[in-house]
Amino acid sequence: MELKRVFPMLMMAGTLAVAMPSCKSKFSDADLKAKVETVITSHQGITTSVKDGVVTLEGFASSDAEKAQIETDVKAADKSIKSVVNNIIVQAVPPAEISVNTVDESLAKGIVDATKDFPTVQATVKDGVISVTGTIEKAKLVILKQALDNLHPKKVDLSAVVTK
Amino acid sequence: MALEEKYKVLLDTARSSGINDLNYAEQDGVLQIRGTAPSADVKNKLWEIYGNIDPNFATGDVVMDVEVATEVPGSEVRVITDSSNLNIRKGPGTDQPIVGKAAKDEIITLISKANDQWWLVRTKDNEEGYCFAQYLQTV
Numbered sequence: 001m002e003l004k005r006v007f008p009m010l011m012m013a014g015t016l017a018v019a020m021p022s023c024k025s026k027f028s029d030a031d032l033k034a035k036v037e038t039v040i041t042s043h044q045g046i047t048t049s050v051k052d053g054v055v056t057l058e059g060f061a062s063s064d065a066e067k068a069q070i071e072t073d074v075k076a077a078d079k080s081i082k083s084v085v086n087n088i089i090v091q092a093v094p095p096a097e098i099s100v101n102t103v104d105e106s107l108a109k110g111i112v113d114a115t116k117d118f119p120t121v122q123a124t125v126k127d128g129v130i131s132v133t134g135t136i137e138k139a140k141l142v143i144l145k146q147a148l149d150n151l152h153p154k155k156v157d158l159s160a161v162v163t164k
Numbered sequence: 165m166a167l168e169e170k171y172k173v174l175l176d177t178a179r180s181s182g183i184n185d186l187n188y189a190e191q192d193g194v195l196q197i198r199g200t201a202p203s204a205d206v207k208n209k210l211w212e213i214y215g216n217i218d219p220n221f222a223t224g225d226v227v228m229d230v231e232v233a234t235e236v237p238g239s240e241v242r243v244i245t246d247s248s249n250l251n252i253r254k255g256p257g258t259d260q261p262i263v264g265k266a267a268k269d270e271i272i273t274l275i276s277k278a279n280d281q282w283w284l285v286r287t288k289d290n291e292e293g294y295c296f297a298q299y300l301q302t303v
Contacts, residue, residue, distance in 0.1 A: 098191065100191060152229060156224055158224060159222050161220070
């Protein structure tokens, strides 16, 4: 080809080459990362990186369902997100030890306070199990049960309680 | 696992209602549930669901203690007794002398929590003492 033709073509190609990369989507990668981070803020242990609109997720989730939910939430964070690479590892974590009070003396004090307003109810405790007898208005039963559960006993046995 | 199945709706609702620290485990045949609810409404909703699955809580399957995130020192709480006044006591126990009273629906200030059952409060009349937390609900 003649140089006269080639030169403008090279100019065009050069211009396009310069113009294309700067033709970015609405948000920059940094902006997208910030948006994704607000979405996953309640999921500890998940990190994100964003490159050219592709979000990569890493970290640990406690179940497949949680892993999938995080991906769905992230995808919905912004339509500029091209895709999500989900490298989250599912690792079933045993739940933290739940404290249960089996000290009968401290439970006994707690049940005195909890049943103070229910004179027709009697409660005793043995080996961490609170047993309740007597009568109580149905609508008030939840108040009593909540107060007893707050003591963290092994069990609250209301089977002998009569509601009116 | 059987109890977790029976109370699946309760646990699922807790999870989807913003209880991020939900923790539960079956111990000695009882499903122990712990967590912090974002509001008193969420806590009440969970108790309603629990009561539907286990009418009158008769089976004793569950011990559930859900605290409310907004019940913190300095927050305001409402007295939710049935109709009577709530005693304000000198110390955290029903054996303690009564130093004042707060009326049903009165709004008082939570100063601190002595423990889960007894909270130090102050009324607008500057009566200060301990109330049984079961009868206080975050505003």
